[in-house]
Amino acid sequence: MGDGTASETRGGASRGSWARLDRVWLALPAVVLTALFFIVPIMFMGRISLSVHESGSAYREGTWTLDSYTTLLTDGFYLRIFGYTLGVSLLVTVLGLALAYPLAYWINRCGPRLKVILLFAVIVPLWTNILVLIYGWLIILSPGGALNDGLMSLGLIDEPLRVVYNTFGVVIGIVQITLPYSILIMAAVLAGIDRSLVESARDMGASRLKAFLHVTLPLSAPGIASAATVIFVWAMGEYASPQLLGSSAGKFVSQEISSQFLTAFNWPRGAGLAVTLFSLIVVVLVVAQSVARVMARRNVA
């Protein structure tokens, strides 16, 4: 089974043979969970988004209309919401990457002890409830909070800065929530980069900075890309940060979906918004996947 006999043994072996039934079907129960509680609800949602709204009973069954989608496309209110969501998501992605990369790089370069400490600092917030993180930022950023207090007592500002209940607060919140993920993704990709490539670039006389710019950075591009995807997709679906750290002037799609369902009780419109957001996310994931594939091919070549 050594060198080249892989095709002989690994290819079709181990599975199937002694279990008579192909082992991959062991995954069926998990897939059924997905089908029943994800696919079916999504289809259900799609159907409701095409129903007529009826005040008092959420939607009228058995009716067909495109109303909720035409409203989305023609009403400037909804277009603005989508625009704001995408704009903030983009901003968060750029800031998040800039903040994450140096730390990911550091995690890969430091000694084992510091590495554990840094990983701890990254994973603990990752596993902490996002409401707790947002609460922490509320305390820091609020007009009478720690940040303004500190800056004022240092005499740097006279008036409290408006750093929460606006776009700035939302950006801070989402960056905080997504940062651990992007750091870990990039750290994993950086760990896979062959150090000898960087060293040989250095041997050939490249400066530390040049070796980084011409070797490490291009090789870490796949990590940057998948981290960007994670941040962007997460931001698009984010609900808690804009609700708690933003203002009513800047609404995220999720907030509008939630208020259509829970407050306005307009299920067709809420479902229409949800289906649209879902489709946007799928598009982003598919595009990211194909970009990743192209990059992988280029790196191999």
Next chain:
Amino acid sequence: MTDVSVQPMKDSVAPPGGGATTPDLEVQGLSKHFGPVVAVDSIDFSVASGEFVSILGPSGCGKTTTLRMVAGLEEVTAGRIFIRGSDVTHLPPEKRNTAMVFQSYALFPHMNVHDNVAFGLKMRGVSKAEIDDRVATAMRRVRLEGYEKRKPSQLSGGQRQRVAVARAIVVEPAILLLDEALTNLDRRLRQQLQLELKELQVDLGITSLFVTHDQEEALTMSDRIIVMDEGLIAQDAEPSEVYDRPASAFVAGFIGESNRLDGSVAAGSGETCTVRTESGLDLMGIHSGDVGQQCAVMIRPRAITLHADRPTKDNVIEGVVKLWAYKGESYEYVINLPDGGDLLVDLPRREAVFERGDRVFAAFDARDVIVVERA
């Protein structure tokens, strides 16, 4: 011959009649297809009781697949497998009463050595006292007494291999299957374990089927060698016959080094024949084929001698020394032939007196010229 009393597992079908003539393993028309790929193509062979048979071939020839089908780890596409006379073709592996030594040893990492070796006996419901007894015997056989409490990760490669062997022989299988069992060891250890394993096999009289890609290993250990190529059996014979009388150009090329010259039979009389090679040389060899038949001539480098003056031998070819290399026991010469081809010659030290550029005569006997049919 054997002090081993084999108890067939309770679920296996009792062999019909048994008897001394029933081979321990018989394979009939065995095939395996992976989708469109034919890995094993309707092969037949058998292994007699107490026999050590190797399946030898390059990677991808179907040897491991064959072994795995015998073990029950791979479903057969067609054909039948009999172990001690009973049809096991569709039995799951645990009901076949075989044991297998894997290339990776496949020890259970979370169990200590004793529990690893005892595993098969526990599965067979053997009493604890008997388990301890038989494990101790097996540990002694592989010379690992005192290592019972160790975890596999605390053993060296050679020790792990011995544990794997102990785990397999302790259940006294109807047939012992070995899949590249020595390949992962370094050369010196491998040679030592070849001898140990062979000794153990003879002592216990265990019927064994051994898969390897290493021709030297197969020659050293086997009572019989089955050479496989592209899913087919190229030759099934004793080691010396496989070496001296290879059935095809493939076998001759795979086992030992040879010089190969293509040609056709020009004349034949009784046992000997003359082959005219494509470059126009006439060589005498042993063959009883028809005149005009396409054939390949194989000559072992060891069978050739070099001379400064033309000797009287069955075959003499003139050439020029192109290269030579020191090989320890011997010198390897590359002789450039008039037609541009090369002839590899392996000379004992004392005969190696030629330098690059020397004109030499390469000579060899007719009986060292292996003539095989060419497709």
Next chain:
Amino acid sequence: MNPRWSLPSLSYRVLGLIAVIFLLSPLVIVVWLSFGSSPYMAKPSLDFSLRWYEEIFTASRWTGPFQHSLIIAAGSSVLSLLLATPAALGLAKAQGRRATGLNFGVMVPFFMPGLILAVGLLMFASRIGLSGTFPGVMIAHSLWGTPIAYLAIRAVYAGTDTAAEEAARVLGAGPLRTFFLVTLPSILPGVAAGALFAFVISFNEFMMSLFLTAPRTVTLPVVIWTSLRYEVSPAVAAIASVFIGISVIAVIIGLRLVGTRGLLQLTAVDAAKR
């Protein structure tokens, strides 16, 4: 000049330190505030008090949801394991179209924001009577718990030697005995890590809980959410600190189970799949 202190190598350390400070500052401030005595959500002071901890461990508006959260997280992590373990065993070493498709089927809910799942389930769960029940929320959380446990177990199982299972079969163990005697012991770290991940995810999840719980099943994060929106009490800081403490413990256990490398790989793989 020592290269450690050259400008480029200093710069990534400084920038990395900024990221660490950014990541940890909300946690630090929350814990600090929780030990204060001020009844308002404000800047932390230097007095020390445990009154808010006393409140959250005695007042039923906190203890009830805390129990609900534990029940749901435990149930969801068990359900996730039951689904994820066979899936990981079936797919870890498989290739081909079918395996890719099934893998996608297991993973896909993981890519979805909680709100989309929550809204879909809200409409659907009420129809089949799961709305507001413990099983309903457990199943909802398993949509994330199953993929993450699956990733953990798959990663561990992929690193084991298939031949060990085959050896067991040849030595006379049937499929079930092989699973319990050979396979399960070798994937145990992955199963434990998977259970931990699924538990943590469920314990922290609030979006689906917000839509799917009723007062008798409401979870702690939902209570925090309500409290943050309508009347902020420093008791929230104490609750929040409990969450942080649980996270710290979980990370320590995680490090024990799979080590620095394993944790880095698993969390990164899981994040990359999102």
